[in-house]
Amino acid sequence: MNPEVSKFDWPDALALGPVTVLTGLEKGKYPHGNSLIVTGDDDVVLIDPSLTVAERGVPVEVNKIFLSHVHEDHIPGMQQLPELPVFCHEEDAVGLSSLDGLMSMYGLPDLVEKNFRREVVNDFHYSPRTNVSTFTDGSSFDLGGVQIQVIHTPGHTKGHSAFLIPEARTAYLGDIELSGFGPYYFDACSSLESFEWSLDRCSDLEAEHFVTFHHKWVISGRDHFLAMLNEFANVITKRELALLRFxxxxxxxxxxxxxxxxxxxxxxxxxxxxxxxxxxxxxxxxxxxxxxxxxxxxxxxxxx
Ligand SMILES: [Zn+2]
Incomplete structure (x- = not known):
């Protein structure tokens, strides 16, 4: 399956069969990100509604929202769809229940948290959600001829999950974002060891296209993906060895x-x-x- 220009009215949208990448501003550079629409015969799912989605609106009718994890930049577009059911991993649901719940996931020092609370509400449009359902590793959703399979990839947050859409030969990686910055495992709900386990797990993903939320965007070709995954994982080793030398x-x-x-x-x-x-x-x-x-x-x- 080759990537095609999407029929959705959205700049730089890319279609991978039943999956459409709603490319964010600057290819999803933070605070923006790349969201996904997965279209089945019965359900249309929006994954990780970004700040770009919050600003531009949703280009097609969707009936469910899925989240790779609960972080401020993965949820701003939800404000466009206040009534829609939201699905996330059970370990991250606390972040949708209240602003305090979300803040408990970061574990920031008081002064930093005070400013960040304001930012999350004013700039990322945070408001608690009530219509939340949770999934766990191995959960599978049939959208009508198209499946979304949940692959729990903890470390960045406890509930961080990748999604495999076999009919599109596509894996969505959320914040396993393959950038030169490397893995981010510094929140209260993060884990270095879990992140390493998850990176290993990602190397087994059977797909042709790999979509990251941030600016690496869409990586096509499994070998190319595996090389990038390896380099991304190596950042952890480099940090550790630099510290050891120091x-x-x-x-x-x-x-x-x-x-x-x-x-x-x-x-x-x-x-x-x-x-x-x-x-x-x-x-x-x-x-x-x-x-x-x-x-x-x-x-x-x-x-x-
Ligand atoms: Zn994140």
């Missing part, structure tokens, strides 16, 4: 935060220190456990 001298978590292992030093955003702290703690804990690092004195760590 720990040749005894260093504290704050030293690691100041040095930066996730963001470049030039990046000036309010949540950077939080992310760097989380990264340093996660990788140091793992290296202490496997003996590559020891705590030498009062919160200082050194490579063994």
């Amino acid at each position: 720990l040749k001298e005894p260093r504290s978590i704050s030293d690691c935060v100041a040095h930066r292992f996730v963001y470049r030093p030039s990046v000036d955003m309010q949540f950077v220190d939080h992310v760097e702290t989380s990264c340093a703690k996660l990788h140091i804990a793992r290296m202490v456990k496997d003996g590559r690092v020891t705590e030498v004195t009062n919160g200082k760590y050194r490579a063994t």
Whole structure:
């Protein structure tokens, strides 16, 4: 199946048989993203309604919303469809129940959270949903001649899930976004080990087209996808080895935060220190456990 220009009235929309990619602004660069429409004979599902969908509207009548996970940038377009049933993994449903529930998934420091709450409501149109159903790994939905299969891929969030649409030979990867930035596993509900397990799991996905929510967009060809997946996974190893080299001298978590292992030093955003702290703690804990690092004195760590 070859990608085609979609019949939907949407700039840069791409059709993959029963799947249409609603390409977001700048190919889905954050805060935007690439949403999907999956059309069966009985149901039409909108996956991850992006900020671009919130701004442009939905180009076709849909009757269900599916979410790869609950994060601010994957839900803004839901405001266009306030009555529609929403489906997400059971582990992420807390994020749709209330703003407090959503904030509990991030686990941000107080001051950062205060500003982020405002942003989520004002810029990402957050409001709680009541008509929520949950799925689990292996759930399968028949839209009438077209299936959506749920593949639980935790790590980014606890409930993060990929969707396989066999009739379109297409897998939707959500925030396993294959960018050079690498995997993001720094929220309260994230897990480094689960993310690694999920990346391994993605290498078994039987598809020809792989759609990411952000700017890598649509990757066609399984070998091309596997090479990108491998490079994406390698970012985790590179972060860990860079940290290990830095720990040749005894260093504290704050030293690691100041040095930066996730963001470049030039990046000036309010949540950077939080992310760097989380990264340093996660990788140091793992290296202490496997003996590559020891705590030498009062919160200082050194490579063994
Ligand atoms: Zn996300």
